[in-house]
Amino acid sequence: MSMIRKAVLAAFAALALAAPAAAETLTVETYRPSHSEAALGVQSLVVERFAGREGARFSFMVADALQQASIRGRPWFTVLVDAGGEANAVLEGRVTPHISEHRFRRKREVCWTYDEDGDCTEERKVDLECIRLTVNVRPDVRLLARDGILLWTFTSARNDQEEFCPDVDDYPDVDAMIDGVLPDLVQDIRRELAPTGVLEPVRIMESRSGLSGDARDAFREAVRLTKNDEAAACDMFERLYAANREQPSLMFNVGLCAERRGDHPQAQVLYQAALASRRSDDEASAGLRRIDDTAVAISQIAFHFEQ
Secondary structure, eight states, rough: OOHHHHHHHHHHHHHHHHOOTTTTTTEEEEOEEEOTTTTTTEEEEEEEEOBSTTHHHHHHHHHHHHHHHHEEEEESSSESTTTTSSSSSEEEEEOOOOEEEEEEEEEEEEEEOOOOOOOOEEEEEEEEEEEEEEEEOEEEEEEEEEEEEEEEEEOOOOOEEEEOOOOTOOOOOOHHHHHHHHHHHHHHHHHHHEEEEEEEEEOOOOOOOOTTHHHHHHHHHHHHHHHHHHHHHHHHHHHHHHHHHHHHHHHHHHHHHHHHOOHHHHHHHHHHHHHHHHHHHHHHHHHHHHHHHHHHHHHHHHHHHHO
16 A cells, blocks of 8 residues: 555544534545546646636636645645646636526516505416526536647536516526536536545434343433544444444444544445345445545545655
């Protein structure tokens, strides 16, 4: 195992143990892999000014997001402004929103008569012609290696939609609708090009079915401890599990504790066992997916920083 990979795993466990607690959850640190394997070797890039109505503004937003992309405080990219520099790749693109209208009819309550002060005195339901306005933004963005080889293209789109009736409503603010979707697209690109690490509160299983007497009381106390002392809660869950190995909630919760401290092999064993219980199969499957994603992301991180 490389030194970088070991360091990532060690820091992973330390942060998960130090994370603040949330009610009835345990906090795990999980990584989500980059969607672009071809871009993993890119250490530095130039973000050109994109073409199109929203291109220039969007390219600045993307450059800022990629400059800020980091793994445990270590920058993922060096974003350069001079295309003639030693950048590994160039990001280029075009952003032109597409605006469409679909007309339909709808019954609406409207004021029918007004008094001399302009106050409504009678409302009636009338049939109005209305419009469904859709703003769709599908950036055309490409990452090219220094030698011109195409490494990655962006294919996602985001849209916003508003309905209004011109006789009674103001026309929607199209610029505001565009403003609302651009940040999401920027984050989509950031996730495509670099792994992300998140602290995720995962809800424990709280069913005490199959437990009795002191074990039920201890289980209730362990649940309470998750609110302010996750380590103590895990200690109690593990002691209970040692004497109640077929209890589905304990099986899952102890697996979650193992994931919390970064012991992924143990977590996988327990999650696999929990799959046999219909009461914990969804939660266990989600845990296995988190661990698989994290393993892929850590491999990507090691590869990227060892270039």
